[in-house]
Amino acid sequence: MPHTNVLYIGNKNYSSWSLRPWLVLRWGGIPFEERLIRLDQPGYGKQAIAEVKTVAPNGTLPALVSDGVPIWDSLAIAEWAAERAAPGVLWPEDPTLRAQARSATCEMHAGFAAVRRDLSMNIHRRMPAQPDWPEDTRRGLARIDELWRGLRERHAHLGPYLFGRRSIADAFYAPVAARLRTYAVPCSDVVAEYRDTLLADPDFLAWEADSLPDSWDASGYSVIDRLHT
Numbered sequence: 001m002p003h004t005n006v007l008y009i010g011n012k013n014y015s016s017w018s019l020r021p022w023l024v025l026r027w028g029g030i031p032f033e034e035r036l037i038r039l040d041q042p043g044y045g046k047q048a049i050a051e052v053k054t055v056a057p058n059g060t061l062p063a064l065v066s067d068g069v070p071i072w073d074s075l076a077i078a079e080w081a082a083e084r085a086a087p088g089v090l091w092p093e094d095p096t097l098r099a100q101a102r103s104a105t106c107e108m109h110a111g112f113a114a115v116r117r118d119l120s121m122n123i124h125r126r127m128p129a130q131p132d133w134p135e136d137t138r139r140g141l142a143r144i145d146e147l148w149r150g151l152r153e154r155h156a157h158l159g160p161y162l163f164g165r166r167s168i169a170d171a172f173y174a175p176v177a178a179r180l181r182t183y184a185v186p187c188s189d190v191v192a193e194y195r196d197t198l199l200a201d202p203d204f205l206a207w208e209a210d211s212l213p214d215s216w217d218a219s220g221y222s223v224i225d226r227l228h229t
């Protein structure tokens with residue numbers, strides 16, 4: 001019997017955690033059905049949206065329900081996908097590069113709290129450059145610049161992504177590329193080039209195109225947008 005994989009995602013304009021495994025599944029060529037649960041519902045921010053709790057026991061999206069079994073974390077979904085894709089498609093084949101790609105991915109998954117707090121993803125919004133981010137946010141942005149620049153310089157001969165060929169690490173930083181654009185964050189040339197590579201990815205563009213109008217209240221700011229402004 002064919003497997004059923006349903007990826008539950010949040011509003012495409014805002015849900016950076018949903019974008020990551022969605023890209024991974026697409027890049028891995030893994031068939032899945034997507035179902036959007038709006039996050040601008042009572043209980044948001046408390047992991048208490050009733051509709052989310054029916055698919056994700058911890059009350060957050062994304063969640064992949066595979067043959068009826070939930071996987072409720074973006075990185076866990078990405079690892080699940082990597083185990084099903086051909087070797088080298090979602091993680092680098094070289095073990096050292098793979099360990100580094102996992103380090104970069106985990107740094108995003110577990111960190112950059114201030115950047116996530118102050119530069120929340122809003123794919124369609126364009127803000128003026130902000131000259132005075134709080135100190136912890138500036139530190140996070142500087143670390144992203146350093147990380148991307150270092151990896152790009154080291155792996156440029158292998159291809160245009162962080163580890164040369166596209167990997168899960170790039171999916172985890174795709175929402176950061178959108179944030180750098182939204183908030184007009186100044187970047188070094190190498191970093192700007194990589195940001196634009198991510199923003200031109202055909203699957204990212206498909207997500208972006210579909211983030212209107214279902215997850216964007218064009219008449220004003222939605223509940224989530226107000227919470228994150």
Ligand SMILES: N[C@@H](CCC(=O)N[C@@H](CS)C(=O)NCC(=O)O)C(=O)O
Pocket residue numbers: 010014015016017018039043044045046047048049059060061062072073074075
């Ligand atoms: N660590 C989780 C984070 C997921 C997460 O925080 N998702 C947000 C949306 S982007 C959410 O569902 N929030 C619902 C709430 O806080 O009530 C993952 O990587 O999947």
